Amino acid sequence: MNSAFALGSLVLRNRVLVASGTFGYGNELAPYTALDAIGGIVTKSVSMLPRQGNAPRRIVETASGMLNSIGLANVGLDAFISTKLPFLRTVDTAIIVNIAASSVEEYTAVLERLEMEEGIDAYEINVSCPNVKDGGLSFGTKREATAAITRDLRPRTRKPLIIKLTPNVTRVSDFAAACEDEGADAVSLINTLVGMAVDVRTRAPKLSTITGGLSGPAIKPVALAKVFEVSKAVRIPIIGIGGIMTWEDAIEFLLVGASAVQVGTASFRDPDAAAKIATGMDAYCEREGVADMQDLVGGLRIPQNVTAPGLVASR
Amino acid sequence: MTAYNTDYPVISVRPVADETFALRFHAPELSAALRPGQFLNILTSELYDPLLRRPYSISNVIGEECEIIFTIVGKGTALLAEKRSGDTIGVLGPLGNTFGYEKDFGTAIIVAGGIGVAPFPFLVRELQRREKSIHTFLGARNAGRVVRDGLAGLHIATDDGSEGYHGTAVACLDAFLGTHEPDRPRIFACGPNLMLRATQELAARRGIACELSLESEMACGVGICQGCPIERTEGERKYALVCTDGPCFDSRDIIFHEHHHA
Ligand SMILES: Cc1cc2nc3c(=O)[nH]c(=O)nc-3n(C[C@H](O)[C@H](O)[C@H](O)COP(=O)(O)OP(=O)(O)OC[C@H]3O[C@@H](n4cnc5c(N)ncnc54)[C@H](O)[C@@H]3O)c2cc1C
Ligand SMILES: Cc1cc2nc3c(=O)[nH]c(=O)nc-3n(C[C@H](O)[C@H](O)[C@H](O)COP(=O)(O)O)c2cc1C
């Protein structure tokens, strides 16, 4: 059984990656899981300068999910290169650096600096963080801005370029199509959904930034529908993200059109979750007689003449 | 680094005060690796409710067995209280730093509020091995909530005066220090943030070295999610992480804000 995933010029061992911001820089969870059992590590978002992040409180648990308002707290580009990358280079799995920025120029500068370093296999461009005032969502919710970033970055690297999309727009497939048109190798979705929680005792929002990003099992149905929608609009691979806790969840994403998945919040419950999901997917394929996992991608069995009324029409 | 993510067999869950339980589980390697002040990130449910693990101080280590103590305040603790011998419990740890029990001091002054008493039986054992004198100022809502197992040099304070000093543990300590002069004291405090803030203020006013064991919402417990910041008084980084830089902090190094008392 072949579970490898071809992403542009890169071949990943399998189709399970770990999502940005939920697996640090690899070293933190190395004592708890076999890093070479997963297809790739997507790093915490890296920005040009270190970011201190938002004031507490940054986390609220909600029904089958969690809200976060971290605000892209990260060590910054220089410290990433000097203190985090050396460990990542030693790990036998694909290393995908996630980049966050507040202007096209900053995305460019970070990517060009990273291009000088060994040991990076691909980039994921975060245009979809809901928890920062500058950048993030302000790019990801404007189709032209998402296209402009992709257009600017594309000629600057031969490595696979993944654009990470937000579900907080009317029609995410338009954004995915724009990324494809501008030469992105893949799109990943979904980043977190904007949400909030209120303390009835104090009548104040629970998060310091009022709203935050919802993740976890609560968002999986939304994420599946978004991936399904995008799969009707683009030919480039889709990396499905959102509430994946088990191998069954991951197979669902493949069936609706994702070529690979990222595991996020699940790693907080179990640092070994992504590795277990990869093993479970392999076992499913063996049992079902699937020779190549690629055969599952988009393999949703829809009864004839049935369409999804909830799906906004694609281009 | 020795670190474990393991399902351990539960040995017992026994009541130790009103609404408060001690849960003991068998974990040979983990128990040998744990030090006072550290914590464990514990799965309370096989389902996704609660979704996230809950952090608990290691309360004591007895041979190959570990004990945590908790008060029922919500879903996670209600589920922990229902565990029985023969069940298993998913534990990630050891996590966080330790109390500075190996530092140079003569008298340990422990200040504990409510379930903040949790980390102290283990600390007391290590202090006793080092022949430190110990005074423990234990604050509880009422007499029924007092957890005294494994402590030493007890001074009890209750909010309603049903046992011991009528008032807070910090006020009780302040009164004590008005009439006693302990030899080279060092304060170890754990409890609600209002109590920690009062302890921080007392330590500064009286010039006593002081460590605070903090709480915060946590998701990962290992420094990944950045969900557990506490503001630092100085330094390049504005925030420290409670899970990896703490949970024990020098009281001069951190700043409490209003939201901490909500
Ligand atoms: C480093 C660290 C060590 C800790 N050690 C212990 C320990 O040894 N023993 C222990 O019992 N707890 C400890 N806690 C707190 C513990 O992690 C949980 O937050 C607590 O047990 C509540 O979990 P729950 O699922 O029952 O409540 P939830 O369902 O999460 O919350 C229910 C309600 O209780 C409130 N609440 C949450 N936590 C507390 C609290 N600590 N006190 C009062 N109300 C609260 C919430 O605001 C909410 O309204 C520690 C926390 C940290 C960060
Ligand atoms: C605590 C936390 C921090 C995150 N940080 C980032 C980040 O820095 N960059 C990013 O692109 N996505 C970030 N995300 C979003 C995740 O990568 C993922 O898209 C989202 O959580 C949905 O997946 P999940 O439901 O499996 O967690 C973060 C999510 C969480 C919960």
Ligand code: FES
């Ligand atoms: S709990 Fe995740 S960084 Fe502290």
